[in-house]
Amino acid sequence: MSNYTCQKCKAKLKANEAYEYRGAFACAEHFDEVIEMRDFERNQIAEEEHNKTKVFEGLDLTDSSIGKANRKLLKRHIEIAGKESQRLKTYERGDL
Numbered sequence: 001m002s003n004y005t006c007q008k009c010k011a012k013l014k015a016n017e018a019y020e021y022r023g024a025f026a027c028a029e030h031f032d033e034v035i036e037m038r039d040f041e042r043n044q045i046a047e048e049e050h051n052k053t054k055v056f057e058g059l060d061l062t063d064s065s066i067g068k069a070n071r072k073l074l075k076r077h078i079e080i081a082g083k084e085s086q087r088l089k090t091y092e093r094g095d096l
Contacts, residue, residue, distance in 0.1 A: 007034050007094075023094035045088050052081040 004018035005011070008030035019031045022042065026034035055077050060067040071078065 006030055007037065023092065025094070041091055045085075045091055048085065048087070052077075056081070 004013040004015065004025045006013060006018075006027040007024045008026060011027055013025065013027055017027065018025045019028060019034075020026075021031070021035050022038050024034050024038050055074065059070050059074075061070055061074075
């Protein structure tokens with residue numbers, strides 16, 4: 001049984017027929033489309049991850065009294081930013 005499946009058309013591929021790009025496999029016919037889909041997904045995830053942390057830009061989060069107060073106020077945001085999103089996990093597995 002084949003371990004390679006085209007992400008676009010879901011065709012089962014032999015090892016010598018499969019093209020890989022950033023963890024996603026494609027047949028020759030759909031390779032360019034899978035590249036575009038993969039890059040689009042990657043860019044969206046990067047933007048989402050950036051948005052999770054941009055609230056911290058320029059803030060004191062050290063052990064100073066201001067930093068401690070900021071960490072207390074932003075506790076929920078810090079927890080969210082520290083967790084890997086399901087979308088990122090899916091992307092890293094090679095799923096689209």
